[in-house]
Amino acid sequence: MSQQQPQQDEAPFVARTLGSGTRKEAADANEVLAFYRRQSRTAGEDVEWTFADHPAVTAAPDEGDLATVVRELDAHFENGVPIGIIAAALSKQGDTIGDTMDAIHDLRMTGGLWEPRDDHLRAF
Amino acid sequence: MTRWNTSTDEVEAVSPDITDETNALPARYFTDPAVHEMEKEKIFGRYWMYAGHANAVTEPGDYFTRTIGDKQVIVVRDHDDEVRVFFNVCAHRGSKMVEDTPMTDPGNMGRIRCPYHLWTYDLDGDLTSTPKSFEEAGLNPDLEDEDVCEFDACDNGLKEVTSDTIGPFVFLNFQDDPMPLEEQAGQLKDDLEALPLGEYEHATRIVSEVECNWKTFAGNYSECDHCQANHQDWITDIELRDSELEVHDYHWILHYTHAEDVEDEMRIHDEHEAQFHYFWPNFTVNMYGTADGYGTYIIDPIDEGRFQLVADYYFRDGEMSEEEKGFVQTSRQLQEEDFELCERQYAGLKSGALAQAQLGPNEHTLHRLHRLAQEAYEA
């Protein structure tokens, strides 16, 4: 994720598709996740973060595996970390949303994560 | 007279007469979440919908999925070389079977197998095998094995969705006994089938999300009164001279005539013009005056206030030349200019002041669009 500030826009979350560069601005990180799902469904496109303005993302570690990152983020949220926030935090390590979703699937299938509410995760 | 959301103005159904002042769809049909839900059934569940391009599935077993509203289908080429469409839903207990597979990245499968209990279907939808546990009753003390009746392959097959084609375009209809595609398409079928559309290859797909109702964009596509003021570059490049609108029952065509000096090889069709075909409810075929190729748009609603524009471009070769890339870029510029107009219009509509817009005498393509929507709601 580049650290540059968004130009004129106020949106705290900005992402773009890898292939065609379609831009998505959102007020909510999980809306970017919904965008990713629609893009991958219709065009097979992955999405990368351009910008994410959220204290949890800023405070998130620049390294560490998924479980570590989710545990760090957890303190900022009441009942699970929005997957969009997890993806934004992992973009500091160069991950696309597709990369993050794959990592989530893998960890989840080994029992390392649970979902206290829809699209919000906690790590063991 | 435009009708405002005041205590005295009242809206009316879209008048069939374009000279009436209530000639447009009331504003709430663009902004109400309940209308979006209703449209899933009354529009997208009832008319012929574009499923995808047959060239994406040339070999038996090639398939892709298409999601329309809440429904998802598998479009697959069977062993008899027919393209067939099935709900992506297992006949056993309703599991989704294949993963989302966009037309631009199709898959191939010998049979359709549900991952849940491994019911397996032929490419024509017939149930071909079930695991042993469905043929014997070993776990159920109330039943003997011979009590278990065999599943009839055909009766327990996948639910097929009615489909048909216009050239390489595959359409589907969720109704059991719909009006024939050729009736909905009318002259569009002959017009499109006269062109060698199948000889062109898919080059690129660009999916944009736009913050307005899908009908807002449909209306924008259907008129060029906004072009002079809003598509300056395009207008000068192609030396737009004239436009002409042709309205049919379920489709309309915008003809844009421009300078004669574009070479004939640069177009798929013979006339010195660009042709933009809108096919109700949400499919367009874009025949450019300045590129040997064509494009299609799918205008898929996400909710009442957003839609996805799925733009596909086809050229002689799937690998685009620099010129063709430049062409797509221009097309993208046009889209962005239109998105801005549509989002601005929608922001105004959503603010709630307007109750019912009014159309001008040359907005008869939009009048058709609004009439078709009204008809669909009332049916």
Ligand code: FES
């Ligand atoms: S739901 Fe498909 S095999 Fe059971």
Ligand SMILES: [Fe+2]
């Ligand atoms: Fe336009």
